[in-house]
Amino acid sequence: MALIMPHYQEQGQEVTLFEHAFRRQLPVLLKGPTGCGKTRFVEHMAAKLGRPLYTVACHDDLSAADLVGRHLIGDGETYWNDGPLTRAVREGAICYLDEVVEARKDTTVILHPLSDNRRILPIERTGETLHALPEFMLVVSYNPGYQNLLKGMKPSTRQRFVALRFDYPKPELEARIVAQETCVDDKLATQLVALANALRVLKEHDLEESASTRLLVYTATLIQDGFEPLAACRAALVEPLTDDSETVEALMEVVKTFFA
Amino acid sequence: MEEWVGKVWHKWVTHSVNYDYPQARVNLDEMRKTLGIVLRALSGDASLQIRQSVDVASDAPRSLMQRIAGTGLKTSAAWRDADSLNLPDSIAIFPQRELNREMYLWLTVLGSEEGSSVAAYGIRASSQSHHQRLLSAWRSLHPEATELPLNLIPPPNNPPSTIPVSLASPPPEAFPDSKPTATSSKRQRAERTDMPDGKSGLLMFRLESLFSWTEYTPVDRTTDNDDNDDAARAAEDMDVITVARDRKASSQKIKLDLDLPNAEYDDIPQGEGIPLPEWDYRKQRLLSNHCRLQVMLPRGAEALALPTHLQASAHKLRRRFEALQPRREWRNHQQDGAELDTDSYILHLTERQRGKVDMPMVYRDCREHGRDLSCLLLADFSMSTDSWVSNTSRVVDVVRDALILFAESLSATRDRFALYGFSSLNRQNVRFYQLKKFTERYDAQVRGRIMATQPGYYTRMGAAIRHATQLLEAEPSQQKLLLLLTDGKPNDLDIYEGRYGLEDTRMALQEARRKGLKPFCVTIDDKAEDYLPRLFGKNGWVLLKKAKKLPQKLPQLYALLTGR
Known part of the structure; x- marks a missing residue:
């Protein structure tokens, strides 16, 4: 699993910080806008630290049982099946909950005892209480840009994490990333x-x-694959940003200035 | 007869020297959005705006016919200044619309070059290729021409050369005080320029901060003065200005203005006044029964169809919000239902194996999954909303439109909502306009009430929030949203000004939060940064820089806030 290390371009001290947090068993919170490299960073760090990674993309129907596990039916009887979080706790892996605020509220109940110094996971359905291995690490991410009154990270949850802010990289760095990811020229x-x-x-x-x-990266990939640049920008850069056709045309005028 | 001949002659002679192609005319208004985006993106400055320029005096030699016709004195012009790009209100110099559009684009690209942070790429090349295309098209029409008839010029009133004119057009030599002479364009000029925020705010003194001069809210009402035709109104304004300078006289005048109208004409009170407490920060305690709030129905409200200018947006919003109606959803772990819930059944089997006998909750059923949310929208109808946001609409018009579109959108969902407005005149007269109760249907009657609510008086926010809280508290929903729509700080005639008003409002909001409400504020006051974070929390408010956008933005904001 840890054979290929996904490329990650460090922007600040995030790699070092993550290593320290891993060593001292601190949970980490990543915040930043969509598509700025949060998931890639976690994949990179898991490979670097040589730990398996369990990634869960949270959605509004994700319940505690989806994380912890459930009973399944077997040959005339039922057996217990670990969820991704439980597996990570048992194996000493990194568990990454992407967009954690989207998950149902009952998930916070299981995250709290795992994210403080107890580091335990009580499994109600089997009556078990797991103690996390020293290598276990909890990483969650969310996008603070979405202003939603009814959903949002509760301060009491947020305060249990070491937090790292991500943003789009500086132009030179970002160009290097795009070039590296897609093999387009500088x-x-x-x-x-x-x-x-x-x-x-x-x-x-x-x-x-x-x-x-x-x-x-998508746009560059299309262009690298031989697609016409203007059309590639329209398809991968402009249309995904807005549904308003007038705005699309205006953005295309901007694109034309760069790719005339 | 003479007059008639003159008109015909004028029409013929001006037409014969008019080189425009009216059928290919492109107006600035249809391009404004596109050009704005191009300008902001290329210049790297998000605050830049497209404005309409005024014509400037032309120094170009005029043809004989032009001299006879008396035209050609002025030409349309384009220039860039610190916060805007000024473009002519229409371009019709080419017979093809495409080329006229391109002319606009070229001017915009050129205009975004100045001070651009992202200019490194292609802007120059792009502007040159635009220019080449345009120039060759122009030459094919006017073989003798060497340059395009329109180019960026230095901003009028400034010495030339503040803007690098990249092309060799002869910049008009002097515009120091090129006041256009024709009456029609003079009028235009007056309308288009930014309203100065200086002395024109005088009028507001009498309305907003009569007894406390510490906090002065500059609200421009200059447009009132523009219309010279309306002599009566001009006279009225003059009157006010004169008396305002004379303190004694002005107070008399003001008193007259602010008296509550005769009961016969005033809005219709509903029930008894409601006593409400108020927080006095100096004493650090709640003064009980300090205010009296009167629920009112606006007088003269008639059932009203949806105003035509809102129909298109309302239709669009309704369709968007209909898609967000509660869906039918499967619920697991039920005692009874249409299907077997496998997951719960397995759990049940396991439990039984472990010797635990429970009521089997092993079915799933399809039920409507409501969103258990109530929203109360509370709009500020104080006198300050009587000020103008544009040439045609006042703040209050925008607020009314916003209320209507908001109601249109929400009635397409099934969220419970109520609409109220408020203003105040001292603590004994907090006016609370009941536009739509939670239990009422949104219909023509409600629209009539929204349109009939008149702006007036002051903004005693605390009392209004406390009553809104009471109303929301009585709602059975799980989640309760209190949306406040305002254009400024809390204030009133008495001590409810500055810190006192802010502290009381803050306390009212804290009480609301304790009762499980989520307050959120939408403001159009660009100084809101100074006080709203303290009242609503860092993420509890939003500033709309363009008040005109409020009607469209408010439903969107609601969708965003409630996670739709």
């Missing part, structure tokens, strides 16, 4: 990043979302 990568930064200025005023590094 000039095109720089051009795409400049375009993305032009579009990011529009956030909140004209657009609700910023162009993410992920979208840039």
